[in-house]
Amino acid sequence: DIVMTQSPDSLAVSLGERATINCKSSQSLLYSSNNKLYLAWYQQKPGQPPNLLIYWASTRESGVPDRFSGSGSGTDFTLTISSLQAEDVAVYYCQQYYSTPITFGQGTRLEIK
Amino acid sequence: QITLKESGPTLVKPTQTLTLTCTFSGFSLSTSGVGVGWIRQPPGKALEWLALIYWDDDNRYSPSLKSRLTLTKDTSKNQAVLTMTNMDPLDTATYYCAHRRRGEGYKIFDYWGQGTLVTVSS
Numbered sequence: 001d002i003v004m005t006q007s008p009d010s011l012a013v014s015l016g017e018r019a020t021i022n023c024k025s026s027q028s029l030l031y032s033s034n035n036k037l038y039l040a041w042y043q044q045k046p047g048q049p050p051n052l053l054i055y056w057a058s059t060r061e062s063g064v065p066d067r068f069s070g071s072g073s074g075t076d077f078t079l080t081i082s083s084l085q086a087e088d089v090a091v092y093y094c095q096q097y098y099s100t101p102i103t104f105g106q107g108t109r110l111e112i113k
Numbered sequence: 114q115i116t117l118k119e120s121g122p123t124l125v126k127p128t129q130t131l132t133l134t135c136t137f138s139g140f141s142l143s144t145s146g147v148g149v150g151w152i153r154q155p156p157g158k159a160l161e162w163l164a165l166i167y168w169d170d171d172n173r174y175s176p177s178l179k180s181r182l183t184l185t186k187d188t189s190k191n192q193a194v195l196t197m198t199n200m201d202p203l204d205t206a207t208y209y210c211a212h213r214r215r216g217e218g219y220k221i222f223d224y225w226g227q228g229t230l231v232t233v234s235s
Binding site: 001031034036038040042044048049050051052055061093095097100101102103104105106107 | 160226
């Protein structure tokens with residue numbers, strides 16, 4: 001199984017400031033035949049199901065604000081919120097879909113400082 | 114518009130079998146490329162993928178739970194069903210079904226049900 005490890009476990013950022021969440025996979029998520037990274041990010045607000053934010057490591061889902069961006073290569077990935085808004089308070093998960101079993105990170109809780 | 118909703122018992126006893134139904138609209142599990150995933154989340158903990166049922170019955174299971182899980186579908190009712198045997202208190206979780214994004218290589222979930230909390234207790 002591919003192990004996904006996020007850091008930090010929790011993060012407090014001031015409104016309007018940048019938030020950065022990291023995700024590391026135990027093996028490369030780059031599929032050489034199509035040069036795609038099989039990594040997605042989800043946002044989960046309290047009492048709600050997860051919401052898909054980003055896939056292919058950097059492709060923003062339709063309707064997701066452009067303050068959310070994803071980057072990375074191989075085994076190291078980053079979700080960045082460029083200017084934190086109050087509605088961004090949530091737990092964020094990375095997910096690999098390079099191979100089955102699909103695996104998620106342990107989550108990063110983002111709060112307002 | 115795609116929607117999904119989980120239904121089933123909220124309380125099961127240890128050793129019992131859990132059957133959850135995902136009733137969906139806006140897509141069909143008889144259409145090529147379509148899949149429905151099951152994911153669970155223990156209270157206060159992370160997401161755990163359980164299984165994925167495809168339109169062609171090429172189902173995939175989490176290896177750690179494979180011996181306990183069965184996926185079926187009823188395309189006429191737009192339903193996917195997850196069965197989990199020998200339930201244990203550690204299986205207490207919110208269980209979600211979710212629509213798999215269609216397309217080559219996608220095992221991501223773009224629409225989710227609200228989830229159903231299943232408690233395992235005697």
